[in-house]
Amino acid sequence: MIVGGAQRNNRNRKQRQNRQSQNRSAQNRPKQATAAARSVAAARGGKRDLTKSIAGAVVIVVIAAAVVGGVLYEKHKSEAAAQTVIPALTVAGSAQVPVTIDKTAATVLVGKPDAKVTVNAYEDFECPICRDFESANFPEIEKQLQAGTVKVNYHMINLLDASSVPAGYSSMSANTALAVATVAPEKFMDFHYSLYQKQPEENGPGWTQAQLTSLANRLGVTGSEFTSLINNKTYFKQIQANLDNASKNKALFQTSSDGSTGFGTPTIVANNKVVNWQNDTTWLSDLVKSAYPSS
Amino acid sequence: MARLPSKALDAIGLVVRLGLAAVWLISGAIKVADTNQTYAAVKAYQVLPAGLVSPVAGALPFVELAFGLLVLVGVGQRLMGALSAVLLLVYIAGVAQSWARGLTIDCGCFGGGGQVAAGQTQYPQEILRDTGFLLLALWLAIRPRSLFSMDGWLRRGRQDDVDEARSAVGSA
Numbered sequence: 471m472i473v474g475g476a477q478r479n480n481r482n483r484k485q486r487q488n489r490q491s492q493n494r495s496a497q498n499r500p501k502q503a504t505a506a507a508r509s510v511a512a513a514r515g516g517k518r519d520l521t522k523s524i525a526g527a528v529v530i531v532v533i534a535a536a537v538v539g540g541v542l543y544e545k546h547k548s549e550a551a552a553q554t555v556i557p558a559l560t561v562a563g564s565a566q567v568p569v570t571i572d573k574t575a576a577t578v579l580v581g582k583p584d585a586k587v588t589v590n591a592y593e594d595f596e597c598p599i600c601r602d603f604e605s606a607n608f609p610e611i612e613k614q615l616q617a618g619t620v621k622v623n624y625h626m627i628n629l630l631d632a633s634s635v636p637a638g639y640s641s642m643s644a645n646t647a648l649a650v651a652t653v654a655p656e657k658f659m660d661f662h663y664s665l666y667q668k669q670p671e672e673n674g675p676g677w678t679q680a681q682l683t684s685l686a687n688r689l690g691v692t693g694s695e696f697t698s699l700i701n702n703k704t705y706f707k708q709i710q711a712n713l714d715n716a717s718k719n720k721a722l723f724q725t726s727s728d729g730s731t732g733f734g735t736p737t738i739v740a741n742n743k744v745v746n747w748q749n750d751t752t753w754l755s756d757l758v759k760s761a762y763p764s765s
Numbered sequence: 766m767a768r769l770p771s772k773a774l775d776a777i778g779l780v781v782r783l784g785l786a787a788v789w790l791i792s793g794a795i796k797v798a799d800t801n802q803t804y805a806a807v808k809a810y811q812v813l814p815a816g817l818v819s820p821v822a823g824a825l826p827f828v829e830l831a832f833g834l835l836v837l838v839g840v841g842q843r844l845m846g847a848l849s850a851v852l853l854l855v856y857i858a859g860v861a862q863s864w865a866r867g868l869t870i871d872c873g874c875f876g877g878g879g880q881v882a883a884g885q886t887q888y889p890q891e892i893l894r895d896t897g898f899l900l901l902a903l904w905l906a907i908r909p910r911s912l913f914s915m916d917g918w919l920r921r922g923r924q925d926d927v928d929e930a931r932s933a934v935g936s937a
Contacts, residue, residue: 544823
């Protein structure tokens with residue numbers, strides 16, 4: 471049998487009373503002693519309450535501290551992110567490579583028009599694997615772009631719009647990149663490169679529009695046209711349409727590690743075939759070699 | 766009715782307490798280590814309004830660590846057992862509503878969390894596991910005494926007074 475607290479209290483009290491009455495009858499105890507015992511017993515009850523109060527107070531204080539600490543930590547994290555200045559980086563020699571924006575399709579074509587290898591890159595600025603792709607392949611891509619052997623069609627989409635706090639970093643960053651390409655095409659690669667070099671954390675606070683605009687400004691992209699493209703969210707609709715189309719295009723599907731098949735980012739397509747860049751590290755130079763056998 | 770000696774029950778209480786403390790400390794530590802993942806996990810339940818996901822995801826890992834710490838030292842054990850049971854019931858309800866609504870998420874109980882492929886959900890296992898933890902919490906709520914607890918240490922202070930009271934009565 472498990473004795474509850476209340477029952478235990480009752481039992482103790484009864485024992486105490488019995489003891490006191492026995493004492494009284496057997497030894498004819500003086501009144502003061504009984505009074506003393508009573509006051510000690512009262513103090514004891516008080517002490518018991520005090521013990522409970524201490525335990526309760528400790529529990530409340532520790533849990534309250536945890537809640538406050540956690541909320542403040544989360545707030546600090548988003549404030550720290552909001553104060554981040556995205557470093558403005560430039561890609562050496564990229565200004566010589568032609569950049570053409572297709573305003574209707576909301577895609578950016580980088581490279582000489584007569585380059586024989588065409589790569590289509592579907593990327594999301596929020597996506598960590600896209601960053602991995604960029605850091606692993608950008609040097610080779612840029613080399614081939616400048617050599618005039620490869621052209622890359624960038625589809626910047628918003629697959630991970632829900633993975634930033636607040637939501638929508640993917641759309642916002644893609645729109646800003648397209649605005650840069652519209653106003654100052656020669657700065658597009660710098661902007662694209664800078665943004666992947668300083669990517670916000672997935673499921674964390676994304677960069678704000680002010681931070682993205684500041685990056686563009688520091689790269690030398692300013693003016694009323696740029697501002698209106700940002701303020702009007704000019705490319706948002708087409709970015710979403712591009713995502714919707716890509717998500718339905720079976721030619722772009724890949725099988726992920728958990729066995730599911732579908733569209734994801736990054737998706738890299740060369741000569742109408744999805745490139746397995748994670749396993750095939752020489753995919754681009756191989757393509758260039760077969761397109762330009764003599765070189 | 767056969768009854769285990771109180772000392773043995775206290776020892777079982779200690780094991781229960783350490784088990785529950787380990788659950789909270791481990792799950793809290795994993796969540797603290799990746800707060801962005803915790804955010805994704807909380808959001809995936811699609812229960813909280815957008816403005817509440819961030820503070821809840823921020824506080825939850827620390828609350829779990831606090832629970833773990835308090836249960837470990839054994840302070841306010843009945844209260845901590847009850848609070849642990851309440852939080853676990855909230856978790857079980859969260860998983861159950863995801864299951865019922867046909868969401869495909871990972872519970873994010875010990876890290877992870879967020880969307881998973883349709884065939885990858887493990888709702889029954891997750892609920893069963895949490896129910897196991899719930900039993901530990903209920904033990905503490907119903908029989909909060911255990912060996913080496915801070916409650917016991919506080920009570921011992923009181924026990925001294927009881928002895929004093931007895932001797933006061935005896936000697937007077």
